[in-house]
Amino acid sequence: MILATQIRVGNILVLDKELWRVAYMMHVTPGKGVACVQTKLKNIMTGKNLEQRFRSSDKVDKAILDHRKMQFLFAEPTGFVFMDQESYEQTTLPQDLLENQAQYFQEGIDYDVVFYEGTPVGLELPLTIDIKVDFAPPELKKATATNSLRPVRLVNGMEINAPGFVKTGDVIRVNTESNEYLERVL
Numbered sequence: 001m002i003l004a005t006q007i008r009v010g011n012i013l014v015l016d017k018e019l020w021r022v023a024y025m026m027h028v029t030p031g032k033g034v035a036c037v038q039t040k041l042k043n044i045m046t047g048k049n050l051e052q053r054f055r056s057s058d059k060v061d062k063a064i065l066d067h068r069k070m071q072f073l074f075a076e077p078t079g080f081v082f083m084d085q086e087s088y089e090q091t092t093l094p095q096d097l098l099e100n101q102a103q104y105f106q107e108g109i110d111y112d113v114v115f116y117e118g119t120p121v122g123l124e125l126p127l128t129i130d131i132k133v134d135f136a137p138p139e140l141k142k143a144t145a146t147n148s149l150r151p152v153r154l155v156n157g158m159e160i161n162a163p164g165f166v167k168t169g170d171v172i173r174v175n176t177e178s179n180e181y182l183e184r185v186l
Contacts, residue, residue, distance in 0.1 A: 001059040001060065001061055001062070002059065002060060002062045003056070003057070003058070003059060003060075004036075004037040004054035004055065004056055004057070004058045004059070004060055005027060005037060005056050007022055007025050007037055007039060007054070007060065008022065008025065009022050009023065009024065009025050010022060011062060012044065012062070012063040012065060012114075012116070012121065012122075013041065013060050013061060013062055013063065014061040014062075014063050015041070015050075015052070015060075015061070018043055018045070019043070019044040019045065019063055019116060019121055020041035020042065020043055020044065020050065021041065021042050021044055021122070022039055022040075022041060023040045023041065023042050023049075024039060024040035025037060025038070025039050025040075026038045026039075027056075034055055034056070035055075035056040036053050036054060036055050036056060037053070037054045037055075037056060038051070038053050039051070039052050039053070039054070040052075044097070044121050044122065045121075047096060063116050063121075064116075065114050065115065065116055065121070066114070066115040066116070067112050067113070067114055067115075067124070068084060068112070068113050068115060069084075069085055069110050069111075069112060069113075070082035070083060070084050070085065070091065070110065070111060070112075070113045071083045071085060071108060071109065071110050071111075072105045072106065072107060072108070072109055072110075072111055073090065073107065074107065075102070075105070076092070078092060078094065078095075079092045079093050079094040079095050079097075079098075080092065080093050080095070080098065080102060080105060082111065082113055085110065091113065091120055093113070093120050093123065097120070097121070097122065097123075098122075098123055101123055101125055101176075103156050103157065103158055104125055104129050104131075104156070104176055106129070106131075106156075109129075111123055111124070111125065111126075112124040112126075125176040126176065127175065127176060127177065128173050128174065128175055128176065128182060129173070129174055129176055130171050130172070130173050130174075130185050131154045131155060131156060131158075131171065131172060131174055132154065132155045132169065132170070132171050133152050133153070133154060133155075133162075133166060133167070133168055133169060133170045133171070133172060134153045134154055134155045134168070135152065135153040135168055136150075136152040136153075136162070136166050136167050136168045136170070137150060137151075137152075139164045139165065139167070148163075148164060149161035149162060149163060149164075149181075150162065150163075150164060152166055152172075154172075154174075158174075158179070160174060160179060160180065160181055161180075161181060162181040163181070165184070166181075166184055170184055170185075170186060171184070171185045171186040172184050172185060173185050
């Protein structure tokens, strides 16, 4: 149990025996009345949204999660298959559970899969990931005076803005939280 003021975005809470991920949190202190924590929650299993207000003194049940390093193997119509590196057991995570994270899956890469009481409830991506550039438009001559960004397409289908010196075939580092170019690796 934690105090409502300790709730952070990304936490998973247990409310009425269901798991809810905190999508938004704001501590409100009105001039008159009791301070409270306003949250927007998303049910992990059903995808249902909920706005919930807690008093600052309320205690909430934070889920105790188990993190396991698992290797991404392949995608199938029902979800994404991961393999535990210690037991070699395979686990399929449903597509709707992973939302926009699937674009960063690469075969052979280890990811941190989150379990609650033996059931997979999510996945934590690394902060950065290296991806090969599939297509970059040719660099404009005499355009080096300013640091201009241009759209490039990555092998996973994503389009991001990158500096003009990035060419087709380069490997770049991308921030998985903001989907932004960080640096050229190779």
